[in-house]
Amino acid sequence: xxxxxxxxxxxxxxxxxxxxxxxxxxxxxxxxxxxxxxxxxxxxxxxxxxxxxxxxxxxxxxxxxxxxxxxxxxxxxxxxxxxxxxxxxxxxxxxxxxxxxxxxxxxxxxxxxxxxxxxxxxxxxxxxxxxxxxxxxxxxxxxxxxxxxxxxxxxxxxxxxxxxxxxxxxxxxxxxxxxxxxxxxxxxxxxxxxxxxxxxxxxxxxxxxxxxxxxxxxxxxxxxxxxxxxxxxxxxxxxxxxxxxxxxxxxxxxxxxxxxxxxxxxxxxxxxxxxxxxxxxxxxxxxxxxxxxxxxxxxxxxxxxxxxxxxxxxxxxxxxxxxxxxxxxxxxxxxxxxxxxxxxxxxxxxxxxxxxxxxxxxxxxxxxxxxxxxxxxxxxxxxxxxxxxxxxxxxxxxxxxxxxxxxxxxxxxxxxxxxxxxxxxxxxxxxxxxxxxxxxxxxxxxxxxxxxxxxxxxxxxxxxxxxxxxxxxxxxxxxxxxxxxxxxxxxxxxxxxxxxxxxxxxxxxxxxxxxxxxxxxxxxxxxxxxxxxxxxxxxxxxxxxxxxxxxxxxxxxxxxxxxxxxxxxxxxxxxxxxxxxxxxxxxxxxxxxxxxxxxxxxxxxxxxxxxxxxxxxxxxxxxxxxxxxxxxxxxxxxxxxxxxxxxxxxxxxxxxxxxxxxxxxxxxxxxxxxxxxxxxxxxxxxxxxxxx
Ligand SMILES: Nc1ncnc2c1ncn2[C@@H]1O[C@H](COP(=O)(O)OP(=O)(O)OP(=O)(O)O)[C@@H](O)[C@H]1O
Ligand SMILES: O=c1[nH]c(=O)c2[nH+]cn([C@@H]3O[C@H](COP(=O)(O)O)[C@@H](O)[C@H]3O)c2[nH]1
Ligand SMILES: NC(=O)CC[C@H](N)C(=O)O
Numbered sequence: 001x002x003x004x005x006x007x008x009x010x011x012x013x014x015x016x017x018x019x020x021x022x023x024x025x026x027x028x029x030x031x032x033x034x035x036x037x038x039x040x041x042x043x044x045x046x047x048x049x050x051x052x053x054x055x056x057x058x059x060x061x062x063x064x065x066x067x068x069x070x071x072x073x074x075x076x077x078x079x080x081x082x083x084x085x086x087x088x089x090x091x092x093x094x095x096x097x098x099x100x101x102x103x104x105x106x107x108x109x110x111x112x113x114x115x116x117x118x119x120x121x122x123x124x125x126x127x128x129x130x131x132x133x134x135x136x137x138x139x140x141x142x143x144x145x146x147x148x149x150x151x152x153x154x155x156x157x158x159x160x161x162x163x164x165x166x167x168x169x170x171x172x173x174x175x176x177x178x179x180x181x182x183x184x185x186x187x188x189x190x191x192x193x194x195x196x197x198x199x200x201x202x203x204x205x206x207x208x209x210x211x212x213x214x215x216x217x218x219x220x221x222x223x224x225x226x227x228x229x230x231x232x233x234x235x236x237x238x239x240x241x242x243x244x245x246x247x248x249x250x251x252x253x254x255x256x257x258x259x260x261x262x263x264x265x266x267x268x269x270x271x272x273x274x275x276x277x278x279x280x281x282x283x284x285x286x287x288x289x290x291x292x293x294x295x296x297x298x299x300x301x302x303x304x305x306x307x308x309x310x311x312x313x314x315x316x317x318x319x320x321x322x323x324x325x326x327x328x329x330x331x332x333x334x335x336x337x338x339x340x341x342x343x344x345x346x347x348x349x350x351x352x353x354x355x356x357x358x359x360x361x362x363x364x365x366x367x368x369x370x371x372x373x374x375x376x377x378x379x380x381x382x383x384x385x386x387x388x389x390x391x392x393x394x395x396x397x398x399x400x401x402x403x404x405x406x407x408x409x410x411x412x413x414x415x416x417x418x419x420x421x422x423x424x425x426x427x428x429x430x431x432x433x434x435x436x437x438x439x440x441x442x443x444x445x446x447x448x449x450x451x452x453x454x455x456x457x458x459x460x461x462x463x464x465x466x467x468x469x470x471x472x473x474x475x476x477x478x479x480x481x482x483x484x485x486x487x488x489x490x491x492x493x494x495x496x497x498x499x500x501x502x503x504x505x506x507x508x509x510x511x512x513x514x515x516x517x518x519x520x521x522x523x524x525x526x527x528x529x530x531x532x533x534x535x536x537x538x539x540x541x542x543x544x545x546x547x548x549x550x551x552x553x554x555x556x557x558x559x560x561x562x563x564x565x566x567x568x569x570x571x572x573x574x575x576x577x578x579x580x581x582x583x584x585x586x587x588x589x590x591x592x593x594x595x596x597x598x599x600x601x602x603x604x605x606x607x608x609x610x611x612x613x614x615x616x617x618x619x620x621x622x623x624x625x626x627x628x629x630x631x632x633x634x635x636x637x638x639x640x641x642x643x644x645x646x647x648x649x650x651x652x653x654x655x656x657x658x659x660x661x662x663x664x665x666x667x668x669x670x671x672x673x674x675x676x677x678x679x680x681x682x683x684x685x686x687x688x689x690x691x692x
Contacts, residue, residue: 044092070086194225209241240346266304268321290359388498403502408444424451426584427458454478476572567612579619640652
């Protein structure tokens with residue numbers, strides 16, 4: 001019997017009296033939240049800040065007077081949605097059961113502010129009211145946390161597309177394909193408002209796939225006013241899978257559950273007899289839809305993942321391609337510039353998909369496709385120079401791709417007002433601090449990288465600790481302390497400093513796309529908590545870029561291949577690759593083995609084919625060996641190499657045996673303390689890339 005039923009029984013209540021429940025469920029910024037353990041004294045503010053980490057909503061007076069904690073709560077009343085401004089510091093958590101809560105994070109970010117936030121920030125406004133604490137208007141978040149410097153300034157004038165996310169796992173790939181076509185684009189949640197669309201000034205819109213069925217009661221939809229705006233501005237729209245179904249349903253077609261789910265490969269037959277107006281509009285000719293221009297084959301393989309089916313297309317639409325399962329595998333209304341496909345052109349399993357998206361972007365929308373890294377780099381430098389005034393930027397540089405590229409960019413913009421430093425944790429790759437310093441100072445002329453040797457402190461604090469999460473937390477804390485020390489040693493006033501962060505576009509997407517919260521597998525240490533703790537604004541110059549765009553920017557800035565094409569190295573470093581207690585000796589043993597491994601991979605030409613490779617040490621596992629005539633009883637070293645595109649999933653790398661043999665031989669002969677080498681053949685999932 002559940003808790004509610006047991007309590008009801010004890011109180012002598014009947015089943016019909018059981019109208020109360022133990023699990024709250026509601027929405028926060030479009031994502032569903034379930035709370036199984038709510039207590040009567042929990043406030044909404046506590047839950048938003050401490051449980052969900054949505055710290056844009058502030059605790060001010062704590063009495064509902066100042067407004068710093070204001071959120072909106074939407075609920076159904078008499079068949080209509082009612083919105084209320086609520087003081088989250090006073091509202092009991094259980095009062096929002098069944099409602100939709102919107103916090104400042106759900107309204108806009110510094111890169112994508114709501115029109116009101118943009119206006120308030122542009123006019124240097126703050127929240128009304130005597131206390132002027134940061135609250136719902138989002139000034140603080142807009143101005144400080146979420147990219148203190150607006151990296152979008154002045155970019156409204158360039159060609160741009162909006163990709164609207166309905167929750168597909170591959171929505172970000174649509175952005176990739178559009179940017180590859182030379183046009184800037186951003187991904188936004190389908191819960192965006194009309195003003196989000198108008199303030200972005202898109203030339204065209206792409207609707208992504210999604211897990212819902214458009215006819216479901218709770219399925220997400222584009223609001224009616226956005227459709228009216230599209231109509232009024234004659235904006236071209238390209239719908240993908242759910243996006244196609246959404247478009248068809250909204251414009252008067254019909255979508256129903258299909259008889260079978262279609263998942264995987266299908267053959268798309270392209271129609272050659274579609275009637276089109278010629279470019280000058282003078283006469284109708286028969287041919288292919290512009291979406292398929294340049295694709296010579298009669299039929300092409302495409303990748304499908306859907307269960308629903310468009311059974312009637314809206315008035316004005318016609319089929320431009322079909323499969324054995326559907327007449328409407330691709331449709332268009334050329335007069336209104338509406339296009340839709342039932343398959344996924346954004347994935348590589350649809351080989352000609354990139355060409356179809358490019359056709360939409362260049363031929364239908366009419367973009368020139370001139371977005372390139374050279375201009376982008378110059379614009380970002382100008383933005384940083386203009387926005388920075390007399391301020392300083394301090395930056396923690398690890399020598400990894402992101403922090404090196406961000407450092408090169410900021411240094412180029414503000415010269416020696418950029419103060420970079422690196423923490424030698426004693427858990428870095430062999431001679432890393434020295435190598436990174438030499439390399440960056442050589443390629444970023446004039447930049448001086450300060451190295452702080454904190455290794456003794458790290459080893460001391462990690463002594464006797466073997467539990468992975470405890471180690472990660474200790475390392476994270478020590479990093480923050482080292483950063484604070486570094487900044488205070490610079491003697492710069494905090495209010496005159498910004499902190500450089502290497503946030504990339506996938507992190508931004510993670511917080512703005514239409515997805516529910518995912519479970520935490522490992523506590524990743526990063527410097528995310530620092531700005532709050534140190535009361536510093538942040539600058540995130542890479543927040544609009546994907547990883548390979550960051551690499552291209554690094555090339556543009558003159559960084560060497562060894563900086564921009566290197567494998568990632570986690571912040572906790574060797575600390576999470578020494579399984580068990582970390583000591584100075586084990587760190588030295590592992591870094592020596594890892595160095596040989598990477599050197600041999602480079603020599604054999606495998607390094608660039610691998611996403612990430614490293615050695616792991618098992619200091620608590622000892623095995624018997626024989627060396628010369630002597631018995632050895634030493635540790636095991638594991639070699640890991642994976643191929644991956646996003647580090648969310650990964651396959652183990654099929655390493656040639658002769659390369660493995662050479663590496664194993666060298667490690668056992670040259671590294672004292674290791675007498676056995678193994679190769680890790682686990683993929684992610686179910687394993688993770690790192691061992692801890
Ligand atoms: N030893 C270090 N010294 C200074 N800063 C560091 C160090 N390790 C990590 N950081 C900071 O933490 C951030 C996150 O680290 P991460 O390991 O993701 O490296 P990265 O430089 O961002 O590049 P990549 O992910 O490509 O390796 C870095 O950008 C850097 O600001
Ligand atoms: O900056 C980081 N701080 C961390 O705490 C951390 N833990 C894992 N990683 C890196 O993340 C990627 C995925 O790793 P996992 O499959 O082990 O989760 C891989 O690239 C890992 O190296 C980290 N990076
Ligand atoms: N991949 C998708 O967008 C799927 C759309 C919809 N859920 C269907 O099953 O048809």
